[in-house]
Amino acid sequence: MNEKIISIAQTFISKTPEKEAYLKNFFHLLHGFDQDSQKKLLLLIKVLNVFSNLRYFKPINRISEIKRNKLLHAIYNAPISKLRGGVNGLRSLCLLAFYSMDENRASIGYKV
Amino acid sequence: MTQKLEKKYDVIIIGSGAGGGVVADILSQKGLKCLILESGAYRKAEHFNQKEKDMSAIYYNRGAVFSKNMHIALAATNAVGGSTSVYTGVSFRPPKDVLESWKTEHGLSFLSDDFVNDTLDYFDKDLSIHELPESAINQNNTYFKQAAEKLGMKVKKLKLNIDNCSGQGFCNLGCTINAKRGTLVVQLPRAIKNGAELVHHANADKIAENTVYFTVRKAKEGVFENSLESGSYVAHAHTIVLAAGVLHTPAILLRSAKLLTLKNPNIGRYLTIHPAFNLHAVNKDKISNYKGFPKAYYIDQFSDKEGYYLETSFYYPGITAKNIPCWGEQHAALMAQYDHMMSIIILSHDKALANNRITINKKGQPVIEYTVSAETKTSLVKAIRKAAEIFLEAGCIAFRVPASRQIIGLTERDRLKDLIHEKYLDFAQTPLSTAHPQGGCRMGISDKNSVVDDNGKFWGSKSIYIADASLFPTSVKVNPYETVMLLATHVANQILK
Structure with a gap:
């Protein structure tokens, strides 16, 4: 699961986060959500992986950046509203987890 | 096992935000014995560290309680002081046209110019509004x-409503120097000084006439001292005031439907969100x-x-x-x-429409049903x-x-x-944000189209009042805390009568 999260996050943020620290922050934020939201987000990652396997015969963390981006955009524009909303929710969490880390917010000129 | 609080209270107030904090302040000043139950933590200035990853815990679901269709992300506070602990302090008096429609179309005749102006003038001074x-x-x-x-x-x-602000810019993550004048800083400390008791980490599960069933969660040791141990409790009082906010006040009522043996089809309805x-x-x-x-x-x-x-x-x-x-x-x-x-x-x-509402799921948790x-x-x-x-x-x-x-x-x-x-x-791809939900327990003069009467008393009840933004019959169109305090003042005055 961790590899999948990192690969998806990488596509959203267009940067390679420091794996261990990023995952720590990702799960710290995720565990602040209610049980239902947590389950849905983790389920969505599994669903995305299934789509990746069906489309590219490889798990989502082993396809190229270009393919992963294409896949995420396809789901983000899917006719099922909840899938579109789910991708946006995952996008939001991945971005929040990245930009709320001290070193990343400092890198964009945010000074406390 | 549910423990019974032996102490008798005059009033139990559920919620400590703009509504609950004001009610607690007014009633405790008049010598009423108040118990305030707040589901969030009692974070004081020293607990706010200005970091998103930590401070998003002040909000339910990290600041994004999604509607059922995922089109709305509601930022609802879960902390002592409620939204006043995280707002920017933007202070709007309710627009005249809104008050006029509440008077003429919803029968809220108590909103006379004198009452409104006197009350809001008081808050101008008390909260340093400028x-x-x-x-x-x-x-x-x-x-x-x-x-x-x-x-x-x-x-x-x-x-x-700020005093000695140092311009840190982090208002929505809590103020580290107490510059923001809200119930966390102004009304609650005063109420506590006047004898009110505050229990935080306390979820109101259900209510009945003169009774509140609640659960106290374990607070982080060494950080948050609490006056009750974790566990289930029941407490009694002459009056119960629901001020748990638009998300939770209707949910508590809906969870309590059997205990209250009341059926009001308007509970939770006419929700507006100021999208x-x-x-x-x-x-x-x-x-x-x-x-x-x-x-x-x-x-x-x-x-x-x-x-x-x-x-x-x-x-x-x-x-x-x-x-x-x-x-x-x-x-x-x-x-x-x-x-x-x-x-x-x-x-x-947004207009107040009956189909936009707060309801509850099988676990009794609030669910937002809202169509833009x-x-x-x-x-x-x-x-x-x-x-x-x-x-x-x-x-x-x-x-x-x-x-x-x-x-x-x-x-x-x-x-x-x-x-x-x-x-x-x-809206699935770019959900709306809302931090100003209103309605759901609208005030009115008939139980046919409202949840409480024009005194804030739950229709058909002897002891239950509501005092938060869920009272609004329609959207107030502006940042709502002053209007919440205005209505809460009226409700507190009616309780004193």
């Missing part, structure tokens, strides 16, 4: 004002919007005809990143220029276009906003109508 001095206005606000005025718009100064988008744009100049006070100006000239307000705003990196509706290289390029970013929040007035009307959608798109005009006039060179499919820059100035369009607005 306009910011010019010296405290930061670049984002200055650019917003200059650009909007060049475009012929009328810019007004916001009133704020909003936070917009960000990269300016050619470096902008330290993260320093100074985030909100100084607003524009209300489009309120009557087009149904929206524009206000200046500021958000920290994580929330800003989430608000920019794209990802990948495009997103990273915009975020890389965070220190050049201007921000505007657009707020639309076509009228609101049109209003939002017009507001985004207007904000885009301001951005471009202010010298912004690139932005990505909801209802558009591309980065917009100076060369697109004449094409805003085509590039920002309703056909591109998908």
